[in-house]
């Protein structure tokens with residue numbers, strides 16, 4: 001049983017390492033220690049703004065599945081074109097903000113339909129893991145984070161996207177809501193705000209450990225600082241992979 005699950009991790013790594021480096025040499029030295037069989041990589045706004053598309057393609061060429069996390073949120077046509085540009089880089093996953101609305105998400109999905117081969121997964125951010133009730137109220141949203149996540153996840157599901165970014169604290173609710181046998185559509189839950197036992201929360205608010213997140217129904221765990229700032233990143237990845245064998 002144990003070996004079988006380890007094999008699954010190697011063919012479908014659950015950890016997506018958030019590469020938030022401001023020096024390319026540091027990023028490259030870090031990536032050289034990793035293995036695409038044990039993790040996927042996420043390039044976000046910081047690295048994309050510093051180092052651009054060539055950095056992304058360099059990771060794709062090293063056989064990494066890359067999640068291009070630029071959280072597009074703009075008028076529908078602009079977002080559609082941006083998603084296509086991401087697909088042209090060969091990325092595995094790209095995201096938009098669900099709060100951009102159904103028309104924006106429809107345009108984004110349609111823009112990727114022409115990619116018969118290597119079509120990226122398209123997912124939508126619900127409520128950022130750094131947001132709590134107080135932060136939501138400040139922008140005029142009076143629902144609880146959980147209610148708002150459910151509302152935006154439903155919108156994303158209805159627009160036929162491949163899944164959502166949410167906190168693992170909402171994974172159980174979303175799995176039971178969207179993955180009933182009757183609606184057996186594959187709807188991925190991608191969860192940042194993951195903190196192995198004992199690691200610092202930093203600016204994250206709605207957090208869970210890797211094991212709790214997988215037990216709650218998360219499909220992929222986005223983990224940055226607990227791995228990038230580890231003295232032995234590959235060992236940390238192996239430890240996390242071992243801890244999530246269900």
Ligand SMILES: O=C(O)c1cc(=O)[nH]c(=O)n1[C@@H]1O[C@H](COP(=O)(O)O)[C@@H](O)[C@H]1O
Pocket residue numbers: 018019020044069071095125127128129130165166192193194202204222223224225226
């Ligand atoms: O879309 C994301 O990846 C994302 C959504 C969210 O709600 N919260 C969140 O932290 N993220 C990203 O996930 C990563 C988390 O990094 P750490 O907090 O260092 O583990 C960062 O790159 C964030 O940009």
